[in-house]
Amino acid sequence: xxxxxxxxxxxxxxxxxxxxxxxxxxxxxxxxxxxxxxxxxxxxxxxxxxxxxxxxxxxxxxxxxxxxxxxxxxxxxxxxxxxxxxxxxxxxxxxxxxxxxxxxxxxxxxxxxxxxxxxxxxxxxxxxxxxxxxxxxxxxxxxxxxxxxxxxxxxxxxxxxxxxxxxxxxxxxxxxxxxxxxxxxxxxxxxxxxxxxxxxxxxxxxxxxxxxxxxxxxxxxxxxxxxxxxxxxxxxxxxxxxxxxxxxxxxxxxxxxxxxxxxxxxxxxxxxxxxxxxxxxxxxxxxxxxxxxxxxxxxxxx
Numbered sequence: 237x238x239x240x241x242x243x244x245x246x247x248x249x250x251x252x253x254x255x256x257x258x259x260x261x262x263x264x265x266x267x268x269x270x271x272x273x274x275x276x277x278x279x280x281x282x283x284x285x286x287x288x289x290x291x292x293x294x295x296x297x298x299x300x301x302x303x304x305x306x307x308x309x310x311x312x313x314x315x316x317x318x319x320x321x322x323x324x325x326x327x328x329x330x331x332x333x334x335x336x337x338x339x340x341x342x343x344x345x346x347x348x349x350x351x352x353x354x355x356x357x358x359x360x361x362x363x364x365x366x367x368x369x370x371x372x373x374x375x376x377x378x379x380x381x382x383x384x385x386x387x388x389x390x391x392x393x394x395x396x397x398x399x400x401x402x403x404x405x406x407x408x409x410x411x412x413x414x415x416x417x418x419x420x421x422x423x424x425x426x427x428x429x430x431x432x433x434x435x436x437x438x439x440x441x442x443x444x445x446x447x448x449x450x451x452x453x454x455x456x457x458x459x460x461x462x463x464x465x466x467x468x469x470x471x472x473x474x475x476x477x478x479x480x481x482x483x484x485x486x487x488x489x490x491x492x493x494x495x496x497x498x499x500x501x502x503x504x505x506x507x508x509x510x511x512x513x514x515x516x517x518x519x520x521x522x523x524x525x526x527x528x529x530x531x532x533x534x535x536x537x538x
Contacts, residue, residue: 237261237280237301242268244285244305251524258531283527286311293317303527307331307384307514310437310464325530330523332387334516339432339460340391342485342507346458347371351504372396377428379421379444380435380463381409388432400424403435418444425452430460437464447472456482462513465489474499477506487513 239255241247243266252262260281263274269290272279276291281301293299293313302317302324309326317324345351347369356363376392378385381403389399389411401412402421409415416424421444425431431453435441445459445468453459459481461468465488477484483505492511500506 238274238278239263239281239283239301240265240272240274240279242266242282242284242287244268244287245283245523245527246520247524254524254528255531258528260531281531288312301531303530305523307382308436308464325526327523327526329383330519330526331514331516332383334519335384335434335462335513336387336391337516338487338509338513339388339462339485340395342460343371343430343458345507346483346485346505374398374429375400375427376430376432377402377424378412378432378434379403379418380433381407381412381415382434384462385432385434386411388434392430392432397430400428422449422452425449426454428453428457430458432460433463433467435463435467437466442466443469445469445473447475450476450481453481455480458483458485460485462487465492470500477503481505483507487511 238261241252241255241262241264252264255262263278265273268284268287272291276295277297279296280298281303282296282299283303283305285305289311293316299320299322302312302322304312304324304326307327307330309324312324314324349365349368352365371392372395374397376397377400378388379402381389381401385401385403386409389401389409393399393411399412401409401415402418402424403415404418406417407415431445433445435444443466447469450472453476459468459473461484468490470490473484477500485507486500487509488511494500494508500508
């Protein structure tokens, strides 16, 4: 198969050679917004992320295999992919561990008042804080129970949390005490201490967390969004943080980068990061394993 690899995969020459040893021909382009280094008709397989934001999938008439370097499919014209019967794989299992660690770390920073102690350390001020919270016994509701959600569940459960799952599909999952259908989300929000969002962005999930649902959350609850920014109504969340929510850990936003004048920047009980939660030192190894495994899979071969 003729495979075009983009710089979305920070691969080494050795990794490209491993693909060649599987019998494939490889061409590489660093930036997905650049002109293609090969004739589009040559391309039978793609390893990419946002390539279709810059190049219409219609120009690849012989495309039969797509490997994404992301967990989400929102940068891909999935209707056309499905219509043409193109086999597509995401990076399932690659980013769950660092993202789950990021979610737990963010909540702990809020619960343990890390910002307060950090500022006092800078000023060399010796001041105790009596308002520290424990994760033990808290209800953590995870919306989206795929790989990332399950990795989050495992880690929060280890802290003694009661972990509740919300998803489209029914299943018995380890570390999740009870799984609710997404239509029952409002039923679990009033008892939720930490709401963790790890679901994909679709037309059905856009603004899933809106003013009405935020209004059902208890005073002091924390929202963690490591999914996609548009899963949450940013204006509604901002207002809820100004009224009753205890804090938020936000790694993704409806518009990225977040406007420098947005009020979220100035909120002491909000932790912001620039879509960075997926980063981990073992990602490269896991992604290589996923790509090589999928290339060898008989599932997609015709």
